[in-house]
Every structure is written in structure tokens, then in C-alpha cells.
Amino acid sequence: MAKSPPRTPVWRSIAITLTDDIAQGRYETGAKLPAEAQLAERFGVNRHTVRRALADMAEQGLVHARRGAGVFVAAKPTDYPVGKRIRFHQNIRRAGRVPSKKILRLEVLAADAREADALDLAPGDPVVVYEGLSYADDHPVALARTVFPAERLPGILEALDAHDSITAALKACGVEDYTRRETRITAKLATATQALHLRTSEGAPILRTTGISDDLNGVPIEFGRTWFAGDRVTLTVGDD
Amino acid sequence: MAKSPPRTPVWRSIAITLTDDIAQGRYETGAKLPAEAQLAERFGVNRHTVRRALADMAEQGLVHARRGAGVFVAAKPTDYPVGKRIRFHQNIRRAGRVPSKKILRLEVLAADAREADALDLAPGDPVVVYEGLSYADDHPVALARTVFPAERLPGILEALDAHDSITAALKACGVEDYTRRETRITAKLATATQALHLRTSEGAPILRTTGISDDLNGVPIEFGRTWFAGDRVTLTVGDD
DNA sequence: AGGTAGTATTTGTCTAGTTGTATAGTACAT
DNA sequence: ATGTACTATACAACTAGACAAATACTACCT
Numbered sequence: 324m325a326k327s328p329p330r331t332p333v334w335r336s337i338a339i340t341l342t343d344d345i346a347q348g349r350y351e352t353g354a355k356l357p358a359e360a361q362l363a364e365r366f367g368v369n370r371h372t373v374r375r376a377l378a379d380m381a382e383q384g385l386v387h388a389r390r391g392a393g394v395f396v397a398a399k400p401t402d403y404p405v406g407k408r409i410r411f412h413q414n415i416r417r418a419g420r421v422p423s424k425k426i427l428r429l430e431v432l433a434a435d436a437r438e439a440d441a442l443d444l445a446p447g448d449p450v451v452v453y454e455g456l457s458y459a460d461d462h463p464v465a466l467a468r469t470v471f472p473a474e475r476l477p478g479i480l481e482a483l484d485a486h487d488s489i490t491a492a493l494k495a496c497g498v499e500d501y502t503r504r505e506t507r508i509t510a511k512l513a514t515a516t517q518a519l520h521l522r523t524s525e526g527a528p529i530l531r532t533t534g535i536s537d538d539l540n541g542v543p544i545e546f547g548r549t550w551f552a553g554d555r556v557t558l559t560v561g562d563d
Numbered sequence: 564m565a566k567s568p569p570r571t572p573v574w575r576s577i578a579i580t581l582t583d584d585i586a587q588g589r590y591e592t593g594a595k596l597p598a599e600a601q602l603a604e605r606f607g608v609n610r611h612t613v614r615r616a617l618a619d620m621a622e623q624g625l626v627h628a629r630r631g632a633g634v635f636v637a638a639k640p641t642d643y644p645v646g647k648r649i650r651f652h653q654n655i656r657r658a659g660r661v662p663s664k665k666i667l668r669l670e671v672l673a674a675d676a677r678e679a680d681a682l683d684l685a686p687g688d689p690v691v692v693y694e695g696l697s698y699a700d701d702h703p704v705a706l707a708r709t710v711f712p713a714e715r716l717p718g719i720l721e722a723l724d725a726h727d728s729i730t731a732a733l734k735a736c737g738v739e740d741y742t743r744r745e746t747r748i749t750a751k752l753a754t755a756t757q758a759l760h761l762r763t764s765e766g767a768p769i770l771r772t773t774g775i776s777d778d779l780n781g782v783p784i785e786f787g788r789t790w791f792a793g794d795r796v797t798l799t800v801g802d803d
Numbered sequence: 804a805g806g807t808a809g810t811a812t813t814t815g816t817c818t819a820g821t822t823g824t825a826t827a828g829t830a831c832a833t
Numbered sequence: 834a835t836g837t838a839c840t841a842t843a844c845a846a847c848t849a850g851a852c853a854a855a856t857a858c859t860a861c862c863t
Binding site for chain 4: 572573574608609611630631632
């Protein structure tokens with residue numbers, strides 16, 4: 324009978340539409356969305372189907388509901404400045420959110436060719452590999468994999484474990500300041516594990532940045548890639 | 564010893580029986596058929612066999628199923644004139660049916676580039692976005708999304724909410740008359756939500772008209788798109 | 804003005820029913 | 834052998850309605 328039934332559930336397309344409305348600024352931060360009943364009418368579905376969509380959006384921290392009051396836009400996509408000085412905690416706080424981190428992996432490995440090249444090492448030299456999740460208001464914003472030259476930064480592994488911020492850990496290793504030499508940005512689709520970490524869905528748009536940071540002497544001390552949830556983050560370049 | 568097996572499949576005879584029921588007025592247009600499970604019981608067959616029959620009928624446009632709701636007798640085709648003066652209520656009444664409308668969405672938003680261009684506004688100027696469903700004899704005929712220049716038509720939002728017809732709402736805002744500058748017609752396939760509203764299936768053929776209307780001074784006051792259920796509406800052009 | 808009660812909205816939760824899809828299996832005809 | 838017709842079962846997706854709980858609004862009283 325029906326040609327092709329919607330392979331994507333209706334509630335998901337509703338969530339996408341509303342997310343798009345918010346992302347495009349049609350509803351501002353803190354604004355109240357139309358009532359569930361009205362949205363149900365607009366989309367021609369039952370109220371429960373709308374609730375399913377809103378629940379999905381709420382889980383991603385995009386929106387939050389107050390019983391009796393309504394559903395409100397929790398957050399427009401976070402602006403994340405990309406420039407010479409990239410400090411996650413500063414960036415998030417500047418956006419009026421509370422930053423936090425979670426370490427997924429922290430170990431010493433032998434540098435591969437790419438890492439050695441970026442950090443000006445010989446292949447096989449020891450590097451500290453750090454993989455972590457960055458949160459804004461307890462919502463995952465970015466997934467990062469960063470590589471540090473182990474011999475150039477003695478004690479960096481323990482420092483990363485002890486301190487919550489990379490900046491603080493580097494300072495503990497004697498790096499007073501560091502700047503981003505270059506940042507490359509590309510668009511990707513989320514893999515299954517990335518989607519899991521970033522609490523989005525597989526195939527969702529992802530912003531991937533690749534960068535190298537130097538200390539004040541121009542010696543590379545960090546090579547890393549970061550994956551941002553594309554619909555939750557807007558990278559901004561300039562005014563640095 | 565072997566009985567002669569039915570040359571015509573069971574499902575076909577079920578389809579014929581049900582089609583006959585509809586033709587004889589046992590189920591009226593728009594009415595809900597008994598649930599598949601009940602029909603299965605009535606005919607003493609498995610539910611899937613009934614589904615096979617209903618699928619056949621749906622393909623012929625006789626019935627339409629809504630997941631979770633039921634199977635409904637489809638509506639008959641309507642003629643809809645398209646010309647310089649497009650008045651929904653007049654058009655439907657001329658076809659001997661009772662027109663009605665339902666507002667799905669009514670908000671003030673910022674105009675996007677396309678809307679601004681059509682209405683001769685600057686992008687970001689406030690526009691009233693109206694989305695509505697048009698019915699003939701309580702059967703959905705068209706889905707419309709119309710955009711009005713908010714500043715050019717003060718009070719249009721309230722007027723649209725208060726009056727049942729767009730013509731009446733515009734008159735309340737001082738627009739005595741308006742004519743369609745141009746109408747473009749294309750064929751599309753129904754999206755999931757469009758299909759839900761128009762009570763047809765996703766992927767069903769859709770007639771989409773895009774048009775701009777001017778007031779008597781030639782100032783654009785309306786930019787809208789309308790989606791008609793292709794197998795239930797015939798657009799007619801001429802004698803204007 | 805200010806508080807209070809009542810009413811209407813709005814989200815949260817629950818139960819039940821219906822169609823859509825997938826899988827597995829039997830009978831039978833060509 | 835292969836395909837068609839049909840049965841059987843299970844689950845997912847969506848609808849429908851009802852009620853509870855929290856909130857917002859309005860009219861009224863003091």
C-alpha cells in the first residue's frame with residue numbers, strides 16, 4: 324500500500340525540524356516553545372510523538388521542560404572561539420556555561436609517523452596520549468585526542484591525571500604559556516563511538532579540528548584532534 | 564479427493580467485499596474501518612491476509628491507513644481553480660462542498676532571504692508565518708504555508724486568528740482586495756508530515772503551488788506555498 | 804494595593820488500542 | 834526447485850484518551 328514507509332521515525336524528523344528552528348535563531352535562548360499540543364497540531368501527529376521528539380532534544384540539552392509552564396530553549400549552539408589561544412575552560416565559561424572534563428584514556432605510547440612529524444620527534448619516541456570528553460553544563464561538547472611529547476614534558480602524564488584542565492597540567496610541567504600554531508577544520512559524520520560519547524546519533528554532523536600548539540620558544544608541545552558535535556557548537560574565528 | 568483450491572486468492576475476495584461495502588455506503592467517506600484484527604476475525608483469516616486486501620485497496624486510492632489510528636475511507640477528488648483571484652472558500656463552495664480551515668501555526672518570525680525577496684522586504688524584517696490546513700467537507704485538501712509582511716499589515720496576526728478566511732483577515736487589515744501576481748505549479752513527493760496532514764502516504768504525489776499576491780497598489784502582501792494531495796485535487800486554470 | 808481562590812494551561816504519567824515491519828513456518832501449485 | 838498464499842508470533846511506532854501535578858492567569862475580595 325504505502326510506497327515507502329518512513330524509515331526514519333516521525334518523532335526524529337520533528338526533532339530535527341525543531342532543532343533547526345532553534346539553531347537558525349527562530350526561537351531564542353530561553354524562549355518558550357509552543358505547547359506540546361500546538362506542536363502536535365502543527366506537525367499533524369499525536370502529542371506523545373511530539374513528546375518523544377522533545378525528550379530527545381532535552382536529552383541533548385537543547386531544551387528543557389517545566390511542568391505547567393512549558394518547554395524552553397535551553398541553549399543555542401555554543402560559540403567556541405578558535406584562534407591562537409585555545410583554552411577550553413575559558414571558552415566555555417565565556418559562553419556562560421560550566422566546563423568540565425572526563426578522561427577516557429591516558430597512557431604512554433610510541434609516536435607514530437604523523438605524531439612524530441607534528442611534534443618534531445623521531446618515530447617511536449614516547450608520547451603521552453590523552454583522550455577526553457569536554458562538557459559544558461554537563462552536556463558533552465567535544466571529544467579530544469591529544470598527544471604530548473613525553474620526554475619534553477616530564478611528569479605530564481601525572482599532571483594530566485591530577486589537574487582538570489590541560490592548561491593547568493602544562494603549567495605544572497613548566498609550560499607557562501602556549502599558543503596554537505595552526506588549526507585545520509573539516510566536517511565529518513559521527514562514527515558510532517563518537518556519537519555515543521557526544522550523545523548524538525551516528526551520522527550526525529561533526530566538526531573536526533586538527534591542531535599543533537607550541538610553547539613560547541616555538542617548540543611543539545601538543546598535537547591533537549578534537550571532534551565537536553556540529554549541531555551544538557559553532558566554531559568562531561577572528562578577534563583574537 | 565483433493566478439493567479444488569480457490570482460484571481467486573482469499574485476500575482478493577476480501578478486497579472485493581470491502582470495496583462493495585464502501586460502494587454501498589456501509590462505510591462513509593472519511594469513516595474508519597474496523598481494525599485489521601476485527602476484520603481478520605470477521606473474515607476468519609489471519610490479520611496479514613486482511614492487510615493484503617487493504618494494501619490493494621489503498622493502492623487504488625480507495626482507503627488510507629494511519630499508523631496507530633486506523634484505516635479510513637479516502638475522499639473523492641475536488642476541482643480547484645487557479646487564477647488571478649484565488650479564494651479558497653469560494654472555490655470549495657463552488658465545488659458543492661463545505662469549506663473549513665485549521666490553523667497549525669501562527670507566529671511572528673524573522674524573514675529569511677527568500678521570503679524577504681518575494682515580499683520586497685529586508686532579510687530579518689518581521690513576518691507573520693501562517694501554516695494551515697484547508698478542508699472540504701471535513702476532508703483535508705490542502706496544506707498551506709503563507710507569509711505576510713508584519714509591518715505592512717498591522718494586526719494581521721490577530722486578524723488571522725480571529726477570522727476563518729484569509730480574505731476576511733486581510734480585509735480587517737485594510738486590504739480590500741488582492742490579486743495573485745503569479746502562481747507556479749510543480750509536482751513533489753509528500754514528506755512524512757505533509758502526508759500526515761493530508762491523510763495520504765509518504766511519497767504520494769503532491770501538487771505544490773508557489774505564489775505572490777499583491778494588493779490593489781501592486782504591493783506584495785502575501786507569499787505562500789500550498790501543497791495539494793495530488794490524487795484528490797485537480798487544479799484547473801482558465802476562464803478568469 | 805495586595806492577597807486569595809478559582810480556572811484554564813501545560814507538562815508528566817498511565818493504560819489501551821492500532822497499524823507497520825520483521826521473522827519463521829506450512830501448504831500447495833506450477 | 835521455486836514462488837505464491839496464508840498462518841503465527843513478536844515487537845516497534847503511533848494514536849487516543851484520561852487523569853494527576855505544577856504553573857500561569859484572572860477575577861474578586863478586603
